[in-house]
Amino acid sequence: GAVVSQHPSRVICKSGTSVKIECRSLDFQATTMFWYRQFPKQSLMLMATSNEGSKATYEQGVEKDKFLINHASLTLSTLTVTSAHPEDSSFYICSARVQGDTQYFGPGTRLTVL
């Protein structure tokens, strides 16, 4: 299957700082990538759809100025959590659409905001 990587795998930061998470498609090009958030023992919640070369589409209730998404190339999308607060602590997962509706997921990034 298609391989999607994420970096970093875990990050701890102080409240008020910004954190950037990278999502890369390693063996294919992805015009569309997705960013999800997952709380402990819960399912995935779609935050936004990242489209190469255009603005991201955010789900209702997700602040676009808080979660900045950039999809500058066909293999890289980045999520920047700006002015992070403890309530932003979560497991962030990206995915890439290969063909049809199927998505392949990255390994996730554990963000802890102190």
Place this chain on the structure above:
Amino acid sequence: TQLLEQSPQFLSIQEGENLTVYCNSSSVFSSLQWYRQEPGEGPVLLVTVVTGGEVKKLKRLTFQFGDARKDSSLHITAAQPGDTGLYLCAGARRVNKLSFGAGTTVTVRA
């Protein structure tokens, strides 16, 4: 409310037993995916079903898509401890979007 209702939420069985996880909705999906996720990792794709009534087998795992493309099931035969994990179904109604079920946590005891 979730678009896809998964049941049961938790399942704990002994090694060698069979189990079935259900994914139901009142909506029609163009396709449905099943994923397995282990703690601290991203979901791993198990299968994609597209055609109503479709049955796919992956070793001891059997996936079924309902005739009306509103529901699906995952059946595991002779479960092993390695099958332990969070099983997620996800349906596609519109291009570019998946709606996830709440997940079923499966624990297989040795």
